Amino acid sequence: xxxxxxxxxxxxxxxxxxxxxxxxxxxxxxxxxxxxxxxxxxxxxxxxxxxxxxxxxxxxxxxxxxxxxxxxxxxxxxxxxxxxxxxxxxxxxxxxxxxxxxxxxxxxxxxxxxxxxxxxxxxxxxxxxxxxxxxxxxxxxxxxxxxxxxxxxxxxxxxxxxxxxxxxxxxxxxxxxxxxxxxxxxxxxxxxxxxxxxxxxxxxxxxxxxxxxxxxxxxxxxxxxxxxxxxxxxxxxxxxxxxxxxx
Ligand code: NAP
Numbered sequence: 001x002x003x004x005x006x007x008x009x010x011x012x013x014x015x016x017x018x019x020x021x022x023x024x025x026x027x028x029x030x031x032x033x034x035x036x037x038x039x040x041x042x043x044x045x046x047x048x049x050x051x052x053x054x055x056x057x058x059x060x061x062x063x064x065x066x067x068x069x070x071x072x073x074x075x076x077x078x079x080x081x082x083x084x085x086x087x088x089x090x091x092x093x094x095x096x097x098x099x100x101x102x103x104x105x106x107x108x109x110x111x112x113x114x115x116x117x118x119x120x121x122x123x124x125x126x127x128x129x130x131x132x133x134x135x136x137x138x139x140x141x142x143x144x145x146x147x148x149x150x151x152x153x154x155x156x157x158x159x160x161x162x163x164x165x166x167x168x169x170x171x172x173x174x175x176x177x178x179x180x181x182x183x184x185x186x187x188x189x190x191x192x193x194x195x196x197x198x199x200x201x202x203x204x205x206x207x208x209x210x211x212x213x214x215x216x217x218x219x220x221x222x223x224x225x226x227x228x229x230x231x232x233x234x235x236x237x238x239x240x241x242x243x244x245x246x247x
Contacts, residue, residue: 004055005245006036008046008069009062011176012199014184014210016231019059020238030187043068049089058245060238061090061171066130073098075189077244083137085130099244102134105237106207109139113228114174114203118142122172124149126191127179128157135178147172160192169197175220177206182214190215200224209234 007017021035038049043065050056066085070076073086074095080086083181086098093129113132114121123139123146124134132148139146148169163169175198182190194215204220209230217227 001032002055003030003033003057004036005033005058005060006038006044006049006053006056007060008038008040008049009061009065010039010041012037012039014208015062016210016234017062017238020235024242032226040136043072046072050096057092057239061087061089061094061130063131064129070098072096079103083133085133087130087134087237088244091193099241100134100235101237101240101244102131103137104240105233105235106131106135106237107138107141109189109228109232110205111142112232113198113205113226118144121174122146123174123176124163124168126175126177126193127198129131129178129229132178135176135207144174163174164192166192167197169194173201174203174205175214177204177208177214182206182211182212182216183208187207187211188215190219193219195219195223198223198225200216200226202226204228206230207233 018035018037025033066087069086073078075097077097077099080098080100081102083100085100087102088099090097121144125135125146125148128148128150131220149160149163150157154161177191198220202225204217204225206217207226207230208214212229221227
């Protein structure tokens with residue numbers, strides 16, 4: 001019997017998820033399992049995808065639908081409730097349940113990479129979308145203070161211009177890029193920062209994993225900063241997705 005899984009988002013050309021799950025299905029001899037990409041122009045089209053594919057058991061959700069998907073779901077698991085973003089959907093008897101495995105993937109990969117002593121570490125989160133919500137929840141849990149940098153000014157964030165005019169890069173040693181800026185195919189782009197303010201005591205984490213060294217990471221590395229891409233997070237969240245679909 002076919003067991004169908006997949007990814008919804010737009011665009012999906014950057015995604016490694018299909019390759020990741022196909023390798024997993026092969027290696028673990030998971031017969032009948034298929035993982036498809038569903039690039040949809042509007043989030044509501046997910047309901048059409050589900051209707052046309054009755055063997056769908058689970059979906060991953062990526063850019064730009066992690067928040068917009070919520071009103072279309074029947075319920076939210078605890079993992080997604082507090083975060084307000086969903087990147088895993090489990091389909092049981094036509095009911096759609098939303099989960100968040102980005103939180104798990106980001107926390108595990110971040111804590112493995114950072115030094116044990118985190119006291120006094122503060123972060124700049126670039127972007128305020130679905131992935132940023134999971135990132136914020138992880139930082140709060142681990143007592144890491146943060147400032148959000150967004151294209152638009154708000155009560156909860158500063159702009160890239162505000163950042164340039166401040167010395168916040170000096171005070172915040174952890175920079176996390178949660179925007180898609182620099183993601184394949186637009187590999188020559190990077191968030192608009194004063195990279196010359198970065199030093200060897202900075203940690204730059206890019207959630208992007210394709211390319212493996214984004215322009216953001218290359219520029220941070222050139223300043224001597226420690227760098228990490230999103231591949232380990234992707235793998236951890238994918239394994240967690242599988243656990244959710246299989247339980
Ligand atoms: P999203 O919900 O669309 O949010 C992205 C945010 O980035 C937006 O809310 C926006 O924040 C900012 N942004 C978008 N376009 C921008 C631009 N041209 N210039 C500057 N900022 C821009 O997407 P997401 O699902 O959070 O995903 C974001 C990125 O993280 C994607 O590259 C995705 O592949 C990656 N990701 C990786 C993993 C992993 O496992 N490694 C997991 C999740 C996500 P403002 O409006 O505040 O500027």
